[in-house]
Amino acid sequence: MNRRPLTGWGRTNATVADVLEVPNHEVAAAVKEAGPRGALVRGLGRSYGDAAQNAGGLVLRLLGSAHQAVLDAEAGTVTVPAGVNLDELLRVIVPRGWFVPVTPGTRFVTIGGAIASDIHGKNHHVEGSFGNHLVSISMLLADGSTVVVGPDAQAELFWATVGGMGLTGVILDATIRLLPIETSRMSVDTTRIPDLDTLFAEMSEGDDDFRYSVAWIDLVAKGSSLGRSVLTRGDHARLDQLGPKEAVSPFAYGPHQLVSVPPLVPPMGVLNHATVAAFNEVWFRKAPRHREGELQGIGAFFHPLDLVGSWNRLYGAKGMVQYQFVVPFGAEDTMRTVIERLSASGAASFLAVLKRFGEGNQAPLSFPAPGWTLALDVPGASRGLGDLLHGLDRLVLDAGGRHYFAKDAHTTAAAIRRGYPRLDEWKAVRDAVDPHGVWQSDLSRRLGLTD
Amino acid sequence: MDNALGEPQTILLLGGTSDIGLAIVRELLSPAARTVVLACRDLEKGEAAAAGLRHASLTVDVVAFDADDTASHEAVVADVAARHGDIDLAIVAFALLGDGAITSTDTTAAAAIAHTNFTANVTATIAVANRMKAQGHGGIVLLSSVAGERVRKQNPVYGGTKAGIDGFAQGLGDGLADAGVHMMVVRPGFVQSAMTAGLKAAPFSTTPEHVASVVAKGLRSKRRTVWAPGILRFVFMALRHTPGPLWRRLPLG
Numbered sequence: 213m214n215r216r217p218l219t220g221w222g223r224t225n226a227t228v229a230d231v232l233e234v235p236n237h238e239v240a241a242a243v244k245e246a247g248p249r250g251a252l253v254r255g256l257g258r259s260y261g262d263a264a265q266n267a268g269g270l271v272l273r274l275l276g277s278a279h280q281a282v283l284d285a286e287a288g289t290v291t292v293p294a295g296v297n298l299d300e301l302l303r304v305i306v307p308r309g310w311f312v313p314v315t316p317g318t319r320f321v322t323i324g325g326a327i328a329s330d331i332h333g334k335n336h337h338v339e340g341s342f343g344n345h346l347v348s349i350s351m352l353l354a355d356g357s358t359v360v361v362g363p364d365a366q367a368e369l370f371w372a373t374v375g376g377m378g379l380t381g382v383i384l385d386a387t388i389r390l391l392p393i394e395t396s397r398m399s400v401d402t403t404r405i406p407d408l409d410t411l412f413a414e415m416s417e418g419d420d421d422f423r424y425s426v427a428w429i430d431l432v433a434k435g436s437s438l439g440r441s442v443l444t445r446g447d448h449a450r451l452d453q454l455g456p457k458e459a460v461s462p463f464a465y466g467p468h469q470l471v472s473v474p475p476l477v478p479p480m481g482v483l484n485h486a487t488v489a490a491f492n493e494v495w496f497r498k499a500p501r502h503r504e505g506e507l508q509g510i511g512a513f514f515h516p517l518d519l520v521g522s523w524n525r526l527y528g529a530k531g532m533v534q535y536q537f538v539v540p541f542g543a544e545d546t547m548r549t550v551i552e553r554l555s556a557s558g559a560a561s562f563l564a565v566l567k568r569f570g571e572g573n574q575a576p577l578s579f580p581a582p583g584w585t586l587a588l589d590v591p592g593a594s595r596g597l598g599d600l601l602h603g604l605d606r607l608v609l610d611a612g613g614r615h616y617f618a619k620d621a622h623t624t625a626a627a628i629r630r631g632y633p634r635l636d637e638w639k640a641v642r643d644a645v646d647p648h649g650v651w652q653s654d655l656s657r658r659l660g661l662t663d
Numbered sequence: 664m665d666n667a668l669g670e671p672q673t674i675l676l677l678g679g680t681s682d683i684g685l686a687i688v689r690e691l692l693s694p695a696a697r698t699v700v701l702a703c704r705d706l707e708k709g710e711a712a713a714a715g716l717r718h719a720s721l722t723v724d725v726v727a728f729d730a731d732d733t734a735s736h737e738a739v740v741a742d743v744a745a746r747h748g749d750i751d752l753a754i755v756a757f758a759l760l761g762d763g764a765i766t767s768t769d770t771t772a773a774a775a776i777a778h779t780n781f782t783a784n785v786t787a788t789i790a791v792a793n794r795m796k797a798q799g800h801g802g803i804v805l806l807s808s809v810a811g812e813r814v815r816k817q818n819p820v821y822g823g824t825k826a827g828i829d830g831f832a833q834g835l836g837d838g839l840a841d842a843g844v845h846m847m848v849v850r851p852g853f854v855q856s857a858m859t860a861g862l863k864a865a866p867f868s869t870t871p872e873h874v875a876s877v878v879a880k881g882l883r884s885k886r887r888t889v890w891a892p893g894i895l896r897f898v899f900m901a902l903r904h905t906p907g908p909l910w911r912r913l914p915l916g
Contacts, residue, residue: 217843224667227800228843249799261667267749267843268799530884533667593883598668602694621667624695626720654800657749658664658672 218271221524222260222621223531224592227267227654235275236293236384240356243382243650246270250652253382255322256297259329260534260589261621262654263377269652272382274324278304288390289347294324294383299467299518306465306510310390311448313345317565319467319515324383329618330375330578334424334514337570341580343374344573347387354381354650372641375578377617379651379662380642393448395462398424398513400446401504404496408439408551412544412584415443415568423447424513425568430492431554431561431588432485439551441566442499449507458507467511472521481528481591485558492563530593533621535601538569539613540583546611547584550604554588557600564588576634579616587619598622617655625660635661664751664800669883670695671751671802675743677728677787678757679703680712682856683806686871687754688716690879696721698747702728702739722747730757730783731775736790749798752882753791755784755805758825760858763818773820780824785831792835795844802845804878805832809852809890812899815915836887847881849874851891865915867892 217226231254234242243251249269257264265271276293278300283290290310292301298312299319305311314326314333321331327349332341339345348362351373361370373380401422405411411427419425422445429441451462458464517523524532539546547566554561565587572581590597605627608614614631615623629635642651642662649662656662665671670693676684679701688699699716701723703709709725717723724747728739744750761776788805795801810818811825829848836846851874853865874891881889890896902910 217841222667225665225669226843227664228841229799249797262664266799267664268797531667592667598670598693601668605694622670622695623666625697626694654664658666 218254218257218265219531220261220264220621221258222533222589222592223524223527224533224621225262227262227265229266229269229271231271231273233273233275236295239272239274239352239382239384240358242270242272243352243354244356246650250650252651252653253294253324253378255295255325256320258318258321258325259618260532261619262658263329263618264325265654266652267654267657274322274382274384281305283308283310288392289387290390291385291387292323293385294327295322297322298326302510303465305390306393306396307463309393309463311393313339313389313391314342315514317515318518319511320518323386323388324378327374327383327386328376328378330573330575330580331618332569332580334426334567336580337419337425337568338423340570340573341578343371343575343578345389346370346374347389349373349383350385351380352382352384354646354648358384368641369645371573371575372577372638374573374575375617376575376638376642377577377655377661378653379656380645381651391448394451395449395454395458396465396510397449397454397458397462398446398508398510399449399453400444400506400508400513402500402506403443403502404499405441405443407437408548411439411441411443411566419445419568427566428495428563429551429566429586430496431551431564432489432492434555438555439548440496442496444513446508446513453505454507465510467509467515467518469521470519473523473525475525477525477528479529480593481526481530483526483591488561495563527589527591528593530591532589533592533597533601534587534589534619535604536585536587536616536619537604537608537613538579538581538583538585538616539608539611540581543583543611543613546607546613547586550586550607553600553604557596559590559594559597559600561588561590576638577617577632579614579618581614583613587616617659620655620659623659625658628659628661664749665802666695668693668695672696673698673700673747673749673751675700675702675740675750675753675791677702677753677755677791678730679725679728680705680708681756682858683851683854683871683874684754684756685712685716686875687756687804687878690872690875691752691882692716692721694720698722698724700724700726700743700747702726702743704729730779730787733783733786736783736787737793740790740794744794750791750794750801752802752804753795755788755791755803757787758784758806760821761818763821766818766820776820777824780821781827784828788832788835792839792844796839796842800843802847802882803836804847804849804882807832807848807850809850809895809899812850813902813905813910816911817915833887845885847878847886848888849878849881849891850888850895852895867895867898
């Protein structure tokens, strides 16, 4: 046991907890030792805020290996320990012709974390979030028993666990439906979009023709260029789309890091309005006006930020805050106002990501809902950031939108209650399986999820 | 829990009617704030202060706190935590100025000041720190004074207690850092407040509001010591090294 400070990927707001690494079969014994501050499982710490922290309590890290994954090629499923991450899993399944049903913008998330946050990716508009592709979850409950839940078995508990931020029990293993692929390459269309209205129109009309779609917006651009962006859409390349060279090894897959940011970055960071504006300009000019059918690797298409290890250090000692919300279709004006305010605030923001969501699922705390989602990061030290973000919260909530737990680091219990009207329904399920409040996190305390 | 912007949800003000303490509370209130606890001896005055803070989404609780009853401090903190959960930020803001002419000659008066300003500050801070260590997070703002940086002959008891509490807080704070608890010592100069009403303002005098803004900024960047106004850091750097024979002749009020 090792008492040490933990933060999320944003590197803000460290709190101290007892950290213990355990294999799945020792989790129950470890949880019994938890004190009044309870226990929580932490994956790779890629949620940006305090979701994977438990101040003063116990934080477990699950040991597990992708070699323990059981691939059922006939059913098209894989059963895998929750502590395994997508990077490890992809290295096992891609060469065998399978892909994960949903991947976020980084491979470095665990299966347990993917379920707890009900993560989404570029295919949400057609295939929904991670929870939609689960066959079953094996989980440890607060009373020490282990249960297997799924859409057809204890469905209430299953859906409370999907998106439940680790507060219903410990996810030990999961069986996931995979996507068969013909190659490890992506066929990608890229289009430069001059402004926000064009982007909304283009995504509304064209997204459904593609499995994957996302737009990167330059938040520094103002006026008539407000919302200028690069839209990339694509699908897994078919075998007949590969050139003769690539066709030799259609499932080649070996993503790597180009560089890693060293621990010693100047305390004020290197990302400020000037450097970000320059970067965004180059990035926009570099993108082709329109290009179709370009072949890209899985890493380049899905996980570009993973090329730079520990990129969060670029923000310096004060870290960064990630802001992600969704507003329903019809609230395009709200999205415009949010982008205008961010652009006018001068808070240096790297490229933001805009995505058109499809239908949500049954999970009461799952984030995605039909509409537009925007994700961006800002340096934690920005002056006036509190006023800016609390102001944006009001706009988002008034439009019927909500915030993403895995990203959130600043919002309030009241904002969550408004954004997630089914919170009480979720709490009822949670209270039934954890009457004494064993599962706790900094996020649950801050947002009153377990009050 | 504090959020990533350093906005506390639950604030405990020990010395719940302190002008500077209340100004700091007002400065730190944000939409994230849920509870403020004013711990004070004069409950009527505490209620009046609470009325000025309260709004629809902010609970303001006034609790009885007799600083001089050091044996009660742990129970007061435990009671606040039991009713309001984690204490994100505690402000230790109770002290007596005393009349230097009296306290430097009257042993009973001196003992009373020393007890409140030093002993009671120590025990209250330790009570809060223990709770925060168990929580694994928290921040403590302790009001020291430039008077402790180099003690003046005009009020040696007050200055001496501030020198003592300042050193204590720094030492305790260093030990708390690894436990996730942040200690910040505030060294204001002459602050126009109830404590100094009727006194002639010293050079570089300031207001509770200014002290509060310095505190808020210091908390955001996790400073260990802040001065208000900031220039006093340099003024006292010079005064600290002023030769004794010259120092005691300086017209410092």
